Amino acid sequence: MLKTFSKGGIHPPENKLTSTKTIKRLAPPKVVYVPIAQHIGIPAEIIVDRKDKVEIGQVIAKSGGFVSSNIHSPVAGTVTKLDMVIDSSGYKKQCIVIRTDVKNETNFQETEYPLKKEIDLEPAEIVKRISDLGIVGLGGATFPSHVKLNIKEDKKMDCLIINGVECEPYLTADHRLMLEKGEEIIVGIKILMKALHVHKAVIGIEDNKHDAVELFKRLTADEKEIQVAALQVKYPQGGEKQLISAILDREVPKNGLPMDVGVVVNNVGTIFAIYQAIQHNKPLIERVVTVTGKKLENPSNFWVKIGTPIKDLIEEVGGMPEGTRKIINGGPMMGKAIKNTDVPVTKGTSGILIVDDGEACRGEVKNCIRCGECVNVCPMGLEPHLLMNLTEKGLYEKAAQEDIMTCIECGSCSYVCPSNRPLLDYIRFGKNITKNLASSKN
Amino acid sequence: MDSPPIVISASPHVHSERTSKKIMYDVVIALVPAFLVSLYVFGFNALITTSIAIISCLLFEYLIQKYLMKTEVTITDGSALLTGLLLAFNVPAGLPIWMIIVGSLVAIGIAKLSFGGLGFNVFNPALVGRVFLLICFPVQMTLWPMAVVNNTTIADAVSGATTLGIIKEGLQFGGTMTELSAKLPSSVDMLLGITGGSLGEMSAIALLLGGLYLMIRKVISWHIPVTILLTMAIMTGIFWSIDPEHYANPLIHLLSGGAILGAFFMATDMVTSPMTKKGMVIFAIGIGAITVIIRLYGAYPEGISFAILIMNAFVPLINSYFKPRRFGSKIKAKIM
Numbered sequence: 001m002l003k004t005f006s007k008g009g010i011h012p013p014e015n016k017l018t019s020t021k022t023i024k025r026l027a028p029p030k031v032v033y034v035p036i037a038q039h040i041g042i043p044a045e046i047i048v049d050r051k052d053k054v055e056i057g058q059v060i061a062k063s064g065g066f067v068s069s070n071i072h073s074p075v076a077g078t079v080t081k082l083d084m085v086i087d088s089s090g091y092k093k094q095c096i097v098i099r100t101d102v103k104n105e106t107n108f109q110e111t112e113y114p115l116k117k118e119i120d121l122e123p124a125e126i127v128k129r130i131s132d133l134g135i136v137g138l139g140g141a142t143f144p145s146h147v148k149l150n151i152k153e154d155k156k157m158d159c160l161i162i163n164g165v166e167c168e169p170y171l172t173a174d175h176r177l178m179l180e181k182g183e184e185i186i187v188g189i190k191i192l193m194k195a196l197h198v199h200k201a202v203i204g205i206e207d208n209k210h211d212a213v214e215l216f217k218r219l220t221a222d223e224k225e226i227q228v229a230a231l232q233v234k235y236p237q238g239g240e241k242q243l244i245s246a247i248l249d250r251e252v253p254k255n256g257l258p259m260d261v262g263v264v265v266n267n268v269g270t271i272f273a274i275y276q277a278i279q280h281n282k283p284l285i286e287r288v289v290t291v292t293g294k295k296l297e298n299p300s301n302f303w304v305k306i307g308t309p310i311k312d313l314i315e316e317v318g319g320m321p322e323g324t325r326k327i328i329n330g331g332p333m334m335g336k337a338i339k340n341t342d343v344p345v346t347k348g349t350s351g352i353l354i355v356d357d358g359e360a361c362r363g364e365v366k367n368c369i370r371c372g373e374c375v376n377v378c379p380m381g382l383e384p385h386l387l388m389n390l391t392e393k394g395l396y397e398k399a400a401q402e403d404i405m406t407c408i409e410c411g412s413c414s415y416v417c418p419s420n421r422p423l424l425d426y427i428r429f430g431k432n433i434t435k436n437l438a439s440s441k442n
Numbered sequence: 443m444d445s446p447p448i449v450i451s452a453s454p455h456v457h458s459e460r461t462s463k464k465i466m467y468d469v470v471i472a473l474v475p476a477f478l479v480s481l482y483v484f485g486f487n488a489l490i491t492t493s494i495a496i497i498s499c500l501l502f503e504y505l506i507q508k509y510l511m512k513t514e515v516t517i518t519d520g521s522a523l524l525t526g527l528l529l530a531f532n533v534p535a536g537l538p539i540w541m542i543i544v545g546s547l548v549a550i551g552i553a554k555l556s557f558g559g560l561g562f563n564v565f566n567p568a569l570v571g572r573v574f575l576l577i578c579f580p581v582q583m584t585l586w587p588m589a590v591v592n593n594t595t596i597a598d599a600v601s602g603a604t605t606l607g608i609i610k611e612g613l614q615f616g617g618t619m620t621e622l623s624a625k626l627p628s629s630v631d632m633l634l635g636i637t638g639g640s641l642g643e644m645s646a647i648a649l650l651l652g653g654l655y656l657m658i659r660k661v662i663s664w665h666i667p668v669t670i671l672l673t674m675a676i677m678t679g680i681f682w683s684i685d686p687e688h689y690a691n692p693l694i695h696l697l698s699g700g701a702i703l704g705a706f707f708m709a710t711d712m713v714t715s716p717m718t719k720k721g722m723v724i725f726a727i728g729i730g731a732i733t734v735i736i737r738l739y740g741a742y743p744e745g746i747s748f749a750i751l752i753m754n755a756f757v758p759l760i761n762s763y764f765k766p767r768r769f770g771s772k773i774k775a776k777i778m
Contacts, residue, residue: 007769012456090450169456241769251772325449332456339448359456360449366519367561369462372717381768383717403768411454418462419561425452 032307041067168331293354391430466520499526531642673730
């Protein structure tokens with residue numbers, strides 16, 4: 001029996017259309033739109049001006065605080081505008097617009113480096129480099145990576161977990177990266193183990209990626225400190241708390257962090273970015289993006305420069321198909337629906353999913369038949385039907401007592417509800433109000 | 443623009459295939475084997491009773507929603523159909539037609555719609571209908587028809603000829619189980635359904651088959667039915683082992699009356715049963731215990747309908763006491 005997390009979970013159709021497609025490198029776009037808020041925390045501060053010439057990898061916006069991150073130019077070119085551009089949230093956000101210099105060769109150089117195994121940097125230097133080169137969590141939460149590595153002195157760490165779960169249907173960016181950059185990822189793991197002073201690392205991979213499990217088992221055959229854990233296929237196993245529960249059978253306490261149970265979790269994409277930063281001094285200016293959908297001509301995985309408009313990627317896979325109803329930035333379970341295809345790829349964009357009528361539309365909302373399925377599938381042990389009910393009635397304090405704030409917004413409840421009730425919509429709403437109420441009290 | 447507009451909505455963007463309608467029709471499918479047995483045993487009467495119950499339940503739902511409540515009509519969601527079917531299963535085949543109609547009106551009008559419709563009813567509508575009829579028309583409701591199949595050792599044609607009825611009456615008049623055993627149908631007959639009883643409750647095998655289907659389709663979990671039957675088996679087992687002459691053995695109790703129909707189809711009604719597995723077990727223990735107490739000491743030979751309705755009333759309380767274990771409440775692991 002394969003391992004999995006302790007409570008709830010669902011198994012939506014996997015639809016991994018692109019799992020056999022090698023990651024293709026795209027030519028740099030003519031113009032990139034680089035938002036200054038691509039990570040959780042304080043937005044970066046712009047340090048370039050209109051008409052400035054920038055080199056590829058040059059810092060163009062400086063970290064605005066501890067929980068923040070540097071932003072580097074993805075291309076060599078000229079800053080044309082500092083403008084407000086709609087990002088995947090649907091709101092206009094501050095962006096640095098750079099026109100790519102088509103004559104500059106550095107824009108077209110293949111950025112493939114030879115494998116470098118020796119780790120020269122000391123732990124403190126590793127953390128500083130990760131912070132300087134703008135590495136954030138690439139699994140989707142975009143939490144600045146150096147923050148996770150700053151372990152408070154009273155906390156004891158004993159395990160690094162590498163998240164290769166990719167439990168979102170359709171997405172294959174992490175899967176392909178694991179297959180194509182396995183050795184680099186192993187070096188990246190060792191870098192983080194050195195920085196964290198831990199002697200145990202576990203790579204968690206769901207068993208639907210059997211080739212990746214086999215590859216990592218082979219790569220770690222001689223590594224005593226790195227293990228591979230094949231996990232049962234179950235959503236939301238890629239959630240940090242669920243993954244720790246699946247691999248180590250430890251539960252992160254309510255309102256706690258992974259470090260409270262001695263663990264740091266990093267996504268495989270982040271590990272690869274860290275490898276490139278530490279071994280080749282390369283900032284985070286590109287990432288793997290899966291562009292997929294059942295009606296697309298040629299769904300693919302791409303290496304994409306940060307700031308590339310999404311419409312460029314859609315062109316690359318054969319254009320927007322007839323009858324498209326939804327464009328999703330991310331996977332179908334937690335991604336954000338967007339309307340405007342000028343939205344740029346950011347550090348947190350793991351996929352673009354195009355869906356048509358059949359998948360996009362919500363069914364008619366019916367009465368709750370109290371089947372309890374939302375309670376069964378909730379990975380946090382909550383009662384979604386109750387939280388929705390309390391929010392609907394405006395009983396936010398009661399909802400807070402029922403632990404509404406611990407909801408991880410995985411959407412399993414809305415997914416299974418046989419009456420199509422918008423459980424997560426209401427819970428999100430309730431969480432927001434509860435948060436505002438709490439902050440207005442302080 | 444010809445192409446449909448792009449939709450924006452919050453995640454998740456996909457939905458499982460499961461709908462309330464599919465759940466309702468799954469239960470209907472699960473009841474088919476037991477219905478076929480009743481057709482075989484009671485013939486045309488079973489068909490009439492069932493059709494009348496279903497048609498009047500659908501009709502009352504339509505009329506009340508359309509003309510009285512002036513709300514959306516929901517007769518296609520399968521729930522009224524299921525209520526009708528289950529009501530028919532819980533009355534003797536060949537009950538006078540007007541009584542079936544009254545039962546349907548009580549089930550749909552009072553037990554379901556006056557509470558606010560599907561999802562808001564506290565009590566199982568079909569059982570409310572049945573119990574209403576049982577209290578108003580005790581004679582007709584316990585007039586068990588002769589089975590059509592006469593070539594088997596059928597329960598005798600006297601009224602009250604269900605297994606539990608024979609036992610209750612026999613013991614009241616000072617009989618012992620040994621004396622009564624000759625009058626009782628064999629375990630095999632009870633398993634197959636060649637015995638007296640309500641329209642759909644006789645054949646244990648057909649009902650278990652349906653119950654198994656519901657479990658495979660994940661419409662119900664094992665918690666409620668297994669716990670009810672286990673509680674009944676243990677309780678009747680204790681009485682029987684103390685005094686086998688005055689108490690029937692657990693097997694007779696499980697195979698007779700509405701035990702299996704109630705455990706698999708009536709108590710598992712989603713709307714009127716608890717949400718969590720823990721709650722379901724408590725709920726089911728209550729049903730099992732009350733059923734046994736009524737069977738052994740009550741005025742009625744069978745008590746599972748009352749037991750389910752009584753425990754239905756406790757469901758809100760059970761839901762607020764037996765919550766799922768929150769993630770993160772597990773005792774902290776040791777960090778090496």
